[in-house]
Amino acid sequence: MVKPKIALYWISSCGGCEESVLDIAENILKIKELADVVFWPVAVDTKYKDIKEMKDGEIAVCLINGSVRMDEQEYMARLLRKKSKIIIAHGACAHLGGVYGLANFYKRQECLNRSYKEVPSVKNPEGIMPQTHSMDGELEFELSGFHDLVKPLNQVIEVDYYIPGCPPNPKYILEAITSVLQNVLLPKGSIFADRKALCSTCSRRDSKPEKVVMKEIKRPHEWEWDSDKCFLAQDMICLGPATRGGCEERCITANMPCRGCYGPTENVMDQGGKFLSALASILDSKDDNELEKIADSILDMAGIFYRYSLPSSLLRKKVK
Numbered sequence: 001m002v003k004p005k006i007a008l009y010w011i012s013s014c015g016g017c018e019e020s021v022l023d024i025a026e027n028i029l030k031i032k033e034l035a036d037v038v039f040w041p042v043a044v045d046t047k048y049k050d051i052k053e054m055k056d057g058e059i060a061v062c063l064i065n066g067s068v069r070m071d072e073q074e075y076m077a078r079l080l081r082k083k084s085k086i087i088i089a090h091g092a093c094a095h096l097g098g099v100y101g102l103a104n105f106y107k108r109q110e111c112l113n114r115s116y117k118e119v120p121s122v123k124n125p126e127g128i129m130p131q132t133h134s135m136d137g138e139l140e141f142e143l144s145g146f147h148d149l150v151k152p153l154n155q156v157i158e159v160d161y162y163i164p165g166c167p168p169n170p171k172y173i174l175e176a177i178t179s180v181l182q183n184v185l186l187p188k189g190s191i192f193a194d195r196k197a198l199c200s201t202c203s204r205r206d207s208k209p210e211k212v213v214m215k216e217i218k219r220p221h222e223w224e225w226d227s228d229k230c231f232l233a234q235d236m237i238c239l240g241p242a243t244r245g246g247c248e249e250r251c252i253t254a255n256m257p258c259r260g261c262y263g264p265t266e267n268v269m270d271q272g273g274k275f276l277s278a279l280a281s282i283l284d285s286k287d288d289n290e291l292e293k294i295a296d297s298i299l300d301m302a303g304i305f306y307r308y309s310l311p312s313s314l315l316r317k318k319v320k
């Protein structure tokens with residue numbers, strides 16, 4: 001029997017999402033029973049030309065992790081879109097832009113200067129910068145172009161489904177792949193995760209006060225906190241109220257506040273803006289100076305609230 005084809009690809013990715021596929025553990029055999037893996041650069045030695053030679057729509061489902069910033073990444077995303085019936089954005093970077101999206105707080109040239117001239121481990125006295133086209137004698141070299149902004153997958157190609165998380169919960173990776181292979185198709189745009197905010201399933205939810213009030217903001221390393229009590233009740237920032245659940249509270253169980261990698265809950269357009277407005281309503285002071293002091297105690301506010309979602313936010317980048 002000819003099995004449907006499945007592909008997995010990474011673009012601007014740390015490799016954590018690839019690891020999350022291995023976290024499916026022995027259940028990966030279920031996928032093997034249902035489909036043939038025809039492209040997975042981290043594990044299978046297939047070439048780009050093999051994909052180019054396929055018929056359009058020949059791949060039943062393709063999971064792409066990572067965000068898009070380089071010409072090659074955009075080219076591969078478009079090629080895989082053409083060759084696949086279903087595209088799943090796999091992980092926070094493909095879903096929302098992810099941690100790489102924080103680079104959108106800087107201009108393209110600032111990123112290049114930092115990497116090639118300024119970091120202490122780089123020695124580049126002549127200030128040589130990468131070129132997309134260069135010659136060495138008769139040898140000609142091509143490098144992939146570096147775009148102005150980091151983009152999530154759906155700003156480059158049409159995406160059918162999303163598996164959020166940094167990295168995602170393997171339970172949902174398995175569910176997404178098997179449901180597509182078994183032709184149990186959810187509405188387009190569905191997100192494989194909970195519908196409600198993380199607080200609704202969090203093991204500490206009973207200690208979350210009805211009305212949260214904060215007089216100061218503490219950072220996790222600054223003191224010893226109660227490992228059973230809601231972080232917000234202990235004056236620490238936890239993004240659980242503004243983040244979709246589905247991660248099985250892996251950070252909370254490891255005694256770390258939620259950082260928001262599952263993205264906004266339903267009907268929220270801007271996750272960072274949502275949390276910012278929630279925070280503004282729980283700071284307990286009417287005095288402008290005191291409020292300013294509390295706000296100043298949050299180091300890198302934009303980085304905390306938009307850690308995973310800046311390229312998908314309303315502004316998408318720093319606007320000067």
Ligand code: SF4
Nearest residue numbers: 014016091092093166
């Ligand atoms: S979502 Fe997280 S784990 Fe996946 S590629 Fe991005 S940074 Fe890595």
Ligand code: SF4
Nearest residue numbers: 199202230231238240
């Ligand atoms: S704010 Fe954080 S710690 Fe408190 S209930 Fe929500 S997810 Fe749990």
